[in-house]
Structure formats: C-alpha cells, structure tokens
Amino acid sequence: MSIVKTKVGRRAFIRNTSLASGGLVIGFSWLNSCKPKEAAKIVAMEMPKEWFQINGFLKIGDNGVVTIMSPNPEIGQNVKTAMPMIVAEELDTAWKNVLVEQAPLNTDIFTRQLAGGSQSIRQGWEGLRMAGATARTMLKQAAADAWQVAINEIQTSEGVVSHTASGKSATYGELASAAAKLEVPEEVSLKETSDFTIIGTDKKNVDGHQIVTGQSLFGLDIQKEGMLIAMVTQPPAFGMKFKAIDSSKAESMPGIKAIFPITVYPEGIKKQWSDGGAVPEMVAIVGESTWQCMQAKKALDITWEQAEKAEDTAYHNRELDNLLNTKPASPARADGNVEAAFKNAAKIVESTYSAPFLAHNTMEPMNFYAHVTPEKAELLGPIQTPEYLELTLAEVLEMPLEKIDIMMTRMGGGFGRRLYGSFGVEAAMISKKMNAPIKLVYTREDDMAQGTYRPSYKIRYKAGLDEEGNLIAWHVRGAGTNDDLVFENRFPAGAVDNYLAEKLSLSTNVTTGAWRAPRSNFIAGAEQAFIDEVAEAAGKDPIAFRLELFDRAISKPVGDTEKNDYDPERYAGVLKLVKEKSNWQIGDNRGVAAYYCHNSYVAQVLDVTMNGDTPKVGTVHCAVDCGIVINPLSAKNQIEGGIIDGIGHATFSELTFKEGEPQQHNFDRYRLMRNTEAPEKIETYFVDNGIAPTGLGEPSLPPVQGALANALYKATGRRYYQQPFITDKPPLVG
Template identity: 50%
Template sequence: MTTLTKASRRDFLKIAGSSVGGLVIGFSWFSCDSPKMEVLSTEEILSQAKSFNSYLSISPSGDVVIYSPNPELGQNIKTSFPMVVAEELDADWEKVRVLQANLDTEKYDRQLTGGSGAMPHSWERLRKAGATAKFVLVAAAAKAWNVNASEITVEKGIISHKGSGKSGHFGEFVAEAATMTAPEEVTLKDKKDFKIIGTSVKNVDSKEMYTGKPMYGLDFYREGMLHAMIQRAPFGMKIKAVDDSAARGVSGVKDVVTFGTSVAVVGESTWPLLKAKKLLRIDYEPDGAVESTADHDRIFADLMLNGKPDVKRKDGNFDAAFKGAAQVVTAEYQCPFIAHSPMEPENFFAHVKGDKVELIGPTQTPDRARQATAQLLGIPLENITVEITRLGGGFGRRLRADYVEEAVEVSRAMNAPVKVTWSREDELTGGAYRPAVRYRFEAGLDASGNMIAYKLRGVGMNAGNCTRENNFPSGAVANVLIESIEHKSSITTNAWRAPITNFLAYAEQSFLDEVALAAGKDPVQFRLDLLQQAKTSPVGGELGYDVDRMIGVVKAAAEKSNWGKDPNVKQGFSVYYSHRSYVAQVADIAMEGGTPVLKKVTAVTDCGMVVNPIGANHQVRGGIVDGMGHAMYGNLTFENGVPKQKNFDSYRLIRMKEVPEIDTHFLDTGFDPTGLGEPALPPTGGAIANAIFSATGRRLRSQPFIEQKEFSDIKLEIRRA
C-alpha cells in the first residue's frame, strides 16, 4: 500500500549549486519536533544553502551525501537515518556518503540525542525527503526524454525508461530537477517494496573506527591550544581557600584558575596537569547538606514512612480493597547511585574570542551547550558555533553542559583556546549520576489469587517523578495507588540510560513474581491474565502502553525460551514497555555441580519495523549487557560528599567473560519504528533476579546483587553455550 503525504511548495525548497551543478533539496519542518536531515554534495553547496533547514544533495557524479544532524554515540542513527532517505530515493547505497552536521538551529529542529526518540520522530519526514527528491528527478528525466513520468523506474540511482531504452544516473538530471515545481503530495513506498530498510548495513563509520582515524572529542587537537584539568569540590561543599604553589611549580603548567567551586590547572599537555592537580591544596566548607550513603538510608526510611507524596495515579479505592484482601504481599526495593561510565570521559574544546565562541566536542545536546555558554558569557546565541564530534558513549551523561562551561570558563580566563579533559577519576567522582531510589510495593489478592489492589510509593534522590504511573500493571488492576516523593540531594543526578525505568522495571517485575508466587500462579500466565484484564476491562484513565503489543512479546518470549519445558533449567521472566517499545526477556539458569550457572538470556523486542537488523541486534545486546552489569555490580557510595569508588578498580563493571549467550528476536507488528537505544535495558535485572530466585529461593530486592546478603553465598557463574 502506498502512502500520500503532503509536501507543500512553501516547505519544499531547491537550489542548484552554480559552482558544481549539484542539487540541494530542503524541507522546512519548523512545525514538527523531528530531527532534520541535511544531505549535501560539497561544502560549496552548503555555503550557498544557509537559509534552508534540511537538505538532500546529489552531485553531478550521482553521489549522494547526507549530513546527519543528530549526535552519534553508538545508537547507529548516523547509519539508519540515511538508510531511510536512500530507500525512498531508490539510491545506490554504495554511492551514499554520510558526514556529521554541526549545530544549526536555523536548519534543524530537535538536534539532539536522547530518549530513543530520533527515529520515531523523523521516520515519515525522512521518507518524505527521499520520495520528493525522487519525484523531481523522475520529472526531469521525463522532460528530457519526452516520455510520461509514470513509465519511468528508478533503481540504485539509475533512472530508466523501458520503452525508449533510455537511462541515466541521478547526477545527469540534477540541473533540470532544480527547476521543477514541488509536488503537493508525494507517494511513499509500500513497506513490502523496501530494498535498503530491513537489510543489514554496516556502520558508516566502521572503517574510520577500525583504522583509528580521529573522530572523537579526545582526538581533537588544534595547534597552539592549551589543556586544562579540573579539581571539583565535593558535593555540598564550596571552596574556602586554595594553595596552588606546588601545582604551579610543575614543569609544563602555565597557570592555575579558580572559578565557582572548581580549580583548573592549565598547561601544554595533560600529563603534567595530572601531577599538578594532585598537588593542589584546597580547603572546603559546607554549602548545604554534605551527604553520605548512611544518610541516604535514613532519608529513605523517613520519607517512605512520613513523606508527603505526590499522587500520580488513583484508580478505585486501594485502602478499602487492601483491607478486604484475602492475602497481602509487601516488599521494598532499592537501587544506589551509579555513574554513566562512558568509554570516553568528558572533554570539550572552547575558544572564547571576545564576544564570539567556538565550541568543539562530544555532546548529546549541542544547543544546550550553546545556550549555557551564551548565558555564562552574556553574549548572543548567534555568536557561538558548535561542532559535534562522535561520542565515545554518553548514556545521558552528555545531556549536561557542565564540562562545556568549564572549557569556556578557562578559555575566557586564559584568553586562549583550551581543551578540558576529565580523567576517569573525574568522571566517576564529579559526575551527575543515576538517582538512588527506593520503592515500596503493596498488593492485595482475593481468595482466587487475583490481584485486586496494587500500590507503589517511590522515593528518589533528585529523581523527579520516580514512577511511570501509566505503565503496566496500571489499567489491569481495579484499585491502584501510585505515589512519588522527591528528596533534594546535593549530589547531582542526570538521566541515565532508560531514565527511571532502568531500575523501576527490575523492581516492578521482581515484585510481580513475588505476587504470582503468593497467588500460586505461573509468572508468565499471571502477567497474561493481568494484560487480558487490561484489554477487555481496562481500569482508570490513560494507559501508556499498547496491551496487544505487550501480550505479543510476552507470548513470543515464552515460546522462544521454551518457558517451563526443561525441568533442569530454572527461568526468570520480565517484560517492560519504555520509549515506545516492548521487550520481554527470559533468563536461564542451570545447576551444575551445585552451582547456579546463568546460561542464556532470550529477548523478544517489538520496536516496530527494524530499519537495520545489525544495528538493532547490537542495541538489544548492548542494553542487556549494560542492564545486567549494573544490576549485578554497579554501586557508588558516598562519604562526606565524595564517592568512595574513584576508578574501575573499585567501581565494578561487567566483564566480557561474564556475558552469557544472548538470543535476540524481533516481532514485525507492522508499526513504524520506535525507540531502541534504551528499551532492552530495563527488563534485564528483573529476568536475572527472578531466575536466581527460581534456582536458589533467594529474593534479591536491592542492587547491586553481589553486595546483598541474600547473594553472599551464591556462587553464580556465567557461561556461554
């Protein structure tokens, strides 16, 4: 089935590059919240097309060049976006080249990476870009050959007319195409006719990464720039006095700069700065609450009992149903602060030149970097340029602009170009972490084991709303009460891969297993019964999830994992909806010589149409490894506002040998693509914890697992098949 989509003349712009004869097609998408695509054949065309918002450019040689505006941090958007455009264009993928665009809010809208939102926001608009370009190219060929455009076909960048035997590549028609009138509507392909979308396409940066080409912020170098490393105050503290005499005496150090709660050592390279920073003698004094992990346990307990909650959802009468329940299940789950720990620590280059600033580096939110700089210096936004490098990971840490502001501060003070580089110790101790959260669940069952009441109260440290009140099992239970309480902590927090749901999913799914056990029901069937209730007789208001899609992944995961069919395998189940996608997982544990061995994790994902199977598979596998690693090992503890874990010798990450077999499956439910960078992480902790309980009878209610007394004498091993 073809789809007609509006493409008004006002939104469709064309320009022929006089210097090279290329074609640039622009779409004005100010009315949408989508990231934009820019496709350009040369920098010359780019310089002539500054007034447009997004472009598809074809050179006279027939080459297609796409400038990808979204920061690339491993989510594969730099490959998948061009695939969508090239599909509707019927381009030859071998002749498509992709480059990273710089920040340009005149051309692009929502030029950021976060929330797994890029593809679902841009899907139709990217298709429209390719389809409209194809339309005018075909029209140009039809005019040149004096034939009907409906008789023309396009395949791999070649335009052909079977009747006359004429054909030519895209580049032969770009000049004429630039004079064509934009269509009011363009026809999009039937999905069954896709030739690029749905095929495995390697990462467009693969060769550069394999050969060590400079792509990342840490690679950036400019002749004459200075380097800076920074000592930051403990959380809740401010600077009282600084003795920098020893640091200044280190060869290679040019200056020491103090600003805010930070002290920067500046020099010609990072090696002497590492030494000099250790020689700083800084006295601090309290500036608010100076917290330790012991304080957090006390705060959680007090707020859970006495805090004034913000009621997020209230269906029916929980209190009355709870009092009349035949059986009651109650449990608390807690997670610690954890770091983002990207492979590439924070870094950024800034050159403050009077009232103008040049910024270069890895950021998930380039416009936030620009906005923060403008506010800091009191200069117009248009005086600031931002060049985006590839990011060596981010996971939400690079949504912030604190490290960008540091580079700007030091550049201003030194009146010189400066690159700030964080060490691994800086990244772990000066970060903005996943919030620590505690959840208390209460469930009431009737005499038949049906859940008739469900309550969740969450207390989070700078977490905002630490619940997802419209997610499952809301809508499936007659009496629901969901509450959230926030504690304002001096420890900075930030979105961490799959914000809130990264732990909430584990807690909810583990608790649902506890309830299923109390009800005497199979955990998978217990969930399916609840989902059937939400489908046939939904309770309350808005539901954030599609019941049928969740049922689909639950059933598929049970089937693919042979749920309950092998008596020698103990299994744990988990399913979650986040970022518009659905993922169900089953963890398999076998007892070998009295030792529980995690053998495999089976994952079934419904993320709509899969654009690139290689990229999708990597995202799901990466999410599972990340989710497992942090559930098992990740923990930051604080003493007087300072994390005790300062590097990977004490901050435990998952190791390659600890990754079990991962079996991935995708459901094609006919929906347009939805998020995939984050949804596979939330269900993982619950699946593994539930499998551990099935194998050992030990219920893990806190993370990391290895630090819980229930886990202390469990010798869990992980082995690949």
C-alpha cells in the same frame, strides 16, 4: 504509496542556490582538519568532480555518489548509520553509493539534534523519509523535463531514473545538476513499507573501519594547531564550594601555562535543563600536555568550604525509608479502593526493593574543544544536547547564537551523561580567558566524582489476591533522590480494579539526572520481580499470570483508559513471542520479565547459574516490538548492549557517599561487568508489524534486571531485593 505534504522540516529542503554547485552547504571547513587522512581509503568509490546540494540532508555528486548528513549526535546508538539509511531508502539509491557525514548543529535545517529518550529514529522518521523522497521527486522531475514526459510515468531504482515507454534512463549523477535548480515540490509520495530495500536490511556501522583502525573520531582525539590542554578541579564533595587556592608550586611545573579559579556560570545566568549538574566555580589548569596538567592538578593546594549539608549514603537510605513510611498528600493515581480490597484479600504479598546511585562511566571521559575569540566561538566535542549548549553559551559568552558554531564528534558513550553539557561551557570560558584554543579533559576521577548520577531509589509494592489467585489490589509507593520514580499510568495500572500509586522525592545536593532509561532502569526490575512473587503466591505460571492481567487490560480496562500508557496487546505479544522462542517451562533456573518504555515493548527470559556468590547468565531470549526495524544488525547490537548493561549494573555497580564525597573514583573500586561475567548468548527476536519505528537504545535494559532477579530466585531460593545483587545477602525463602 502515500502522498505527504513536505511541511515537516521544510526549511531543510529549501536550498541555498548559491551553494548548489559544489561545496558543503554548511561551512565547517575547520572540521576537515581533523578528518583522518586515511578516510579516502575506505571510500571504495570514485569521488565526484562536482557536488549538487539537493537539500539540507543530502548532496549528489556528478557520478551518482550521494552524501547524506546524519543530523543527530552519535553516542553508540548507531543513528549515524540508521538515519541516513532512511534518507537513502526514500531517495531510492543504492547504499553502496552513500557516504555519511555527521551534521553540525544547525537549527535552521535540522530539528531535535539531540541524543536522548531513544527518540532519534522515532521523531526523525517522517522528516528523514521526506528528505529522501523530496530529492527523488526532484530527480524524477528533472528527467521528466528533459525527456518531455509526465513525471508519473517515471520510475526510480538504485540511483537510476527510467522511462519504460521511451526506453530512456539516466543516473542520479547525470540529473543532479538540473534537479538542484528545481523548486522544492509541495508534496511528495513516500514508499510503501513493503517496497523498502534498505530499511530492514543489515548494514554495518558506517564508522566501523575508522574505529577498528584507531582513527581520530572522538572528542578526546581532537588535535588543533596552537591548542592547549585544560583541566579543571571541582569541589571534592557535594555540598562544598571553592574558597581559596595556592597554586605557586603547580604553576612552576613544566609545561604549565596558567592556573586560575574560574566562574563558569556567573550569578543570574539563565541556565538550561542541560546545565543540571553544573558547578559554578572551579579551578582551571592549562598547559601544553595532558600528562603535565595531570601532574600540576595533583600539586594544587585548594581550600574548599562547606556550603551545604554533607550527605552520606546511610543518610540517603534512612530518609528514603522514611519516605516509604510517609503517606503523600495526594496519590499519583487511585482506582477503586485498595484499603478495602486488602481487607478482603485471601493473600497479601509485600516487598521493598532498592538501588544505589550509579555513575554513567562513559568510557571516554568528559571533554570538549573550544576556541573563543571576541568575534566567534567554535566548539567541537561529544555532546548529546548541542542545541541547549548553544543557548547557554550565548548567555555566558554574551554572544549572539549566529556567532557560535557547535560540531558534534562521535561519542565514547553517552548513557545520559552527555545530556548535561556543563563541560562544554567550562571549555568555552577557559578558552575565552586564555584567548586560545583549548581542549578540556576530565580525568576518570573527575568524571566519576563530578557526575550527574542515576538517583538512588527505594520502592515498596503490596498486592492482594482473592481465593482464586486473581490480583484484586495493587499498591506501589516509590521514592528517589531528586526523583519521584513511579510511572503511575504504566502496567499494571488498568489491569487491576483497586490500584494506588504514590510517589515521593528526597531533595539532595548530589546532582542526579537521566541515566540510560531513566526511572525505568530501576522500576522495571523491581516491578517485574514483585510480579513474580505475586504469581507464585497465586500458584500461577509467571507468564500466564502476566497474560491474564493483559487480557484484563484489553477486555475491560480499569480507570480512565486514555491515561493508560501502554498497549496491552503489544505487551502481551512480546511475552507470547519470548515464551514460544525460549521454550518456556517452569522449573528451570529461569526468570521472565516484560516492560514497556521509550514507546517499545520488550520481554525476556534468561537462565542463570551460580559460580560461588557470582551469578553467571547463560542464554537471554529477548522479544522486542519497536515497530519497523531500520537496521536489524545494529538493532540486535542495541538490544544485546542494553541487556549486558542492565545485568552488569544490577549485579555489580554502585556509587556510595561519605560526607558528600563519592567513595568510588575509578574502576578499581567501581565495579563494571567484565567479559567473563557477561551472558553466554543473547537471542533477539523482533516483532514484524510495520508500525512506525520506536525506541531501541534503552528498552532492553530495564526488564532484564527483573528477569535476572527472578532467575536468581529459581537458582538460589532467595529473592534479591537490593541492588547490586552481589552485595545483597537475602535469606532463603520458606
């Protein structure tokens, strides 16, 4: 048992006593109207007559039922199940007695209500445990007071407080009223990890029943009294801006209420980073139904004007190639002397890798509900960054933060797209103009063509080997559109004497941003494919070659070890585990890769066969070190999803541009992986080391692209350098 001060997020534990007897502490009554009426069906428990708010994270009913708020946005990473599991663990209640609710944005109570960087669990861990432990301590204190015994003689288990010597016991429900009146303790004890009964056990998705029965959960599902549908038409190409509109034909179409140009971001407005992809001016269409708005949108006659350069994919590629041939003014990191080492090398390997722009393509297109009146703004919808949306809304609506309420819905995917919440700002500005509640809906075409894309990338690696096949020099130079790509302090930095990392960025008016595992989603695959080539040139087994490098980084790390951004022992650990579990041997149609990102370590082995020109992945073995696994069931789901996502995009997907216009607007031309193309089987193995939990939503995606490229080489004799692999036609090697 460890004793901790309750200072982290202590605001969350300070009760508002006026609310202590029943009712939600956070007054989002208008959200209840969109709760499915069938919800009660899934609650196979009696609802309490009275609730007692213990702290901002939880309330306890008089019958022992516990409602736990899930603070962070849910995008499919399953934090809505995992975060409450952590609270329930330290509260020491039975999971079957727990109800989960999505918390609204409330910066007074919660910290970092953001879905991004695979950080919800890692950064929420301490505060969530404390929320549960604080409540448990208060329940114990309430019992100690009632029974006139010392609190340290009291135990808890599955929602029951007991005192062995006197034989007394009481349920949390019986004690909740008294506990809610107590002062918040200054310090609380946390459980030993070995005493966990909920963390580390399989728990099904708390929204599972609503999902499989088609109940209202997502932003696009919102229906409100008097609500109108809004759509927007943004410039058709990057580099263009709005000039004029003739909406006479569209305005007279059935169900159409208004069509108008709108400045969403007035000049001089202070933007947040989350406004990255924002277009300042566009055309809004408001009507009674979605279909009517779609028809009117097609009938608009809008004149756009060229404001900036119209860029093509060929231009981006040419400029990225130029950057790869440009020596930057200063390196990102330089250890030893690579030039001298290359001169002395027995063998040199050099390869260049590339990847296209990618759209996020969340299955649920962007949308948001807004009702803005002079008095207040209510917003409801799918957003990964509600805190930042609120800050921008305060600017554009010229309204204080306390008059703005934001509630997050479950999201039909995020992958980074919903970090950039300009659609929420658009919804608010349209509602304000209409003086009516509206739901802004993007069509799939809007969604794909108005993205904040994964940048396109090119990277060149050069490695030098000595006579014994030891890696003596490593040079990496990477370039990306609006992104300089290289993580200079990650592997193999620290494992090679002569190391040079250089990075360059190409400025483009195509909006780019975070896409699941930013940068890593390309660089991991490139690096791990290159290492495979280098290992082959060294005449060594690819796993043995990597382990040699980790041994070097462990025993005699190169350069400023403080800078090295990975733990070589944990890195080697996942490689050894996947080697054992996959019965690794060279000669199969198999590839291996390992990578570290989002504070977690992943190693994969996969096999592939060719079906004509299309690769078909058989089994993927995946070893993961993400510290303590909260919910193994959904953790496996995250790993599987990342692997399928990574293989699918590396194999099939790309977004190209002609005169600034995306050439793919829907799934007829933008190819996403489909069921028959997915791996046959994925086996996931977690390292059990008791370390505090780290990221899970992203880390399995990046390396799998390298494992795939390496397996493809074994299957075809060709090294695949250009994503998507389906369009790459590399020559036979040798």
